[in-house]
Amino acid sequence: MQLTPRSKFLLLLGVFVVPVAAAYLAFFGWRPAGHTNYGDLLKVTPLQQTAGAKHDGAPLDLASLQGKWLMVHVGPARCDADCAQQLYLMRQIRITQGKEQSRIERLWVLTDAGAADPALLQDYPGLHVWRPADATFVEQFPAGDGRAGHIYLVDPLGNLMLRFPVKPDPKRMMKDLKLLLKASQIG
Known part of the structure; x- marks a missing residue:
């Protein structure tokens, strides 16, 4: 042609x-x-007053969990349906991270003097159930509509940095966590 x-x-x-x-x-x-986070970015603040005890009374300072990402649920020992759903989501989202799941720990911060149901805890092996020595510890977790409705994320340096919305979308949570793990050289 x-x-x-x-x-x-x-x-x-x-x-x-x-x-x-x-x-x-x-x-x-x-x-x-541009990419936007699903979770709400919080003012990065190191957690203070991290001394406390596990649900069985054994001492545990949260500083010993530094070096890992922490997914945190803050709520009473009496776990209602919403609490159970959050514990389930934390477990499943951790599992979906595949080989990176060893970089993530799960923590349930008890806000009262009650005891967690042992039958419930059997469904969540590896979940740290912890009561702070200082009750003001929970005030570090901001929430306009109740702390128990949110899942929080603490970075490997011990800084509170992210809060997921009430009744979160698991797929979007997984995506946020996957991006954080990929970008992070620590934890």
Whole structure:
């Protein structure tokens, strides 16, 4: 097929003009959608008053869990349906991280003097059930509509940094956690 002089000129013009026009549009006009977190980013604050005890009375300082990501549920020992759903989500989301799941620990911070149901705890092996020595510890977890409704995330350095919404979407939580684990060189 023989190109006419006009076709050659248009082809040559296209080779040089189209990239310039695309660059101009990309710089001044079209902006790709950025990634937004599903969870609410909190002001990064190191957790204070981390001394306490496990549900069986054995001492546990949360500082010993540093180096791991912590998914945290804060609530009373009497676990209602919402609490059970959160514990279930924390377990399942950890499992879905595959080989990275060893970088994540789960923590249930008890806010009262009650005892957690042993039958419930059998369903969640590896879950740390912990009561702080100082009751003001729980005030570090911000919540406008109740702490027990949220799952919090603490980074490997012991900083509270993320809060997932009440009745969270598990797929979006998994995505946030996967991105954090991928980006993090610690924990």
